[in-house]
Amino acid sequence: MGKKNRHFHILKLIESVNVESQQAMLDELSSQNIEISQSTLSKDLKELGIIKIRGKEGRFRFVQTKERELFHVGLMLKKELLDFLTDSILVQNFLVLKTVSGNASGLAKCLDEIGWKEIVGSVAGDDTILVITQNEQDAKSVMSRLDEIISSR
Amino acid sequence: MGKKNRHFHILKLIESVNVESQQAMLDELSSQNIEISQSTLSKDLKELGIIKIRGKEGRFRFVQTKERELFHVGLMLKKELLDFLTDSILVQNFLVLKTVSGNASGLAKCLDEIGWKEIVGSVAGDDTILVITQNEQDAKSVMSRLDEIISSR
């Protein structure tokens, strides 16, 4: 069972079951045949941006912080969604992004969430995204930021 | 420069420039500051399913085979798109797949292209895919195939 899948299960876990400690999580995961050590779990939680808080009645809960969700979105952009980007064209203060068919909307949403300040908004079809910026400078900036991420893959 | 990005450039290359040998490719790539050995290129081409054929006038060309494009789609499903799958629900001969918002269409297209025989067709919205099969048995089969891929990530 891979790491990604384990993360998926951990996220499910903190939403549904009431776990109050990492040990409880380990037990739950174990019952799903996911056997990991406490140190690995601790790192997983860190990666996922999950923290422990004290809810009502003094009970503990684990929740995912917004910052880290965003961090996660950033990773997603880097590792996955950009694989579907096939072309980018600069047109004045617009950036036209071409993607593998069907993936424009997903990539556009991701760009939205990441909230780069240069981007005013975007419209997505099936395989094309129109990214709108205030001026040509900003459009260029977005393009180079994307290029940078892409070439590091 | 990562492998994925290199693959991207190689695919671009065989569409635009007329390269008739791996050596020519290496030179082209080199002019883009991508320096790799011939053995690495050979492996890249294999992964991408690119073969050498003799076109008109006896000139050689490199093209991507359909089989390998499909293989690539399979990898994409495995490595990337399935990350956006958050839930799957079996309803008689339907499978309802929930995804991260915006990614339903991309995943559905991928499933279409992969052409599993159990799948009659699919409809995708923003975050939901309805996969239609002939009967409950087929729907179950699709679900377990997806599960298998997911848990191996």
Added chain:
DNA sequence: GTGTCTTATTGATTCACATGAATATTGCCT
């Protein structure tokens, strides 16, 4: 503060993957 339960970090290890040099194989021309 002390002790205990919980979580984070460190250090060592393993493992998979990517790569290039060297070599083998293939395919083609004569």
Added chain:
DNA sequence: AGGCAATATTCATGTGAATCAATAAGACAC
């Protein structure tokens, strides 16, 4: 067939990620 150019494969190596055991650090009750 022989020989050459192009491509594929093998083998050894390096690198980074993932993991766990052990330990440190932190939180909290008393």
